[in-house]
Amino acid sequence: MRIRYLLLDVDGVMTDGTLYFDENGREIKGFSIYDGHGxxxxxxxxxxxxxxxxxxSTVVAWRAKELGIEDVHQGSRDKEAAYEMIKAKHRLQDEAVAFIGDDLIDLTLLRRVGFSIAVASAVDAVKQEVDWVTKKKGGEGAVREVIDFILSAQASHTKTPFS
Structure with missing residues (x-):
């Protein structure tokens, strides 16, 4: 089955996992332009x-809006509930979904999806359980690496989780 949907964690995947705060306590995050283009x-x-x-984070809501990402679930301590809502909305089966995570809270979803990915900077327990580990770290183009891989695999019509 083809991958029809990519789910992303944010901190440690779309960012390097570092939390920055300005002198007024406002959160600042850095996002890779390459990931955004991907x-x-x-x-x-x-x-x-x-x-x-x-x-x-309001910064994440802003970045998602800028990228046209409509399915944004923040503050999700129960990531499975958000996942089920997205699956139902888009009529997806687990096999059609890829998910990129980096920490223990992501393991439940990583075990369910059709293609599970950890960024190079993920904790070891996560890297040991996924289908693929990126070469790049979170916030440094790892999302783009995954996207390029998915698009290439689906274009080549090879017998992979993407074809």
Whole structure:
């Protein structure tokens, strides 16, 4: 079955996992421009993209809006509930979903999806359980690495989880 939807964690996946605060206590995050362009390429290929994050941040909401990501679930301590809502909304089976995570809270979803990915900077327990580990770290182009892989695999029509 083809991958039809990519789910992303945020802290440690779309970012390097560092939390920055300005002198007024406002959170600041850095996002890779390469990841953002990759998300646009994936959307152009008619593959959905969503975010499920354990933390809440106005910066993430802003970045998601900028990228046209409509399925954004923040403050999700129960990531499975958010996942089930996204699956139902888009009529997806587990096999059609890829998920990129980096920490223990992501393991439940990583065990369910059709293609599970950890970033290179993920904790070891996560890296040991996924289908694939990126070469790049979170916030440093890991999301784009995954997107390029998915798009290439689906274009080549090889017998992979993407064809």
């Amino acid at each position: 998300i646009r390429l994936l959307q152009k290929a008619r593959i959905g993209v969503g975010i499920i994050s354990g933390r809440s």
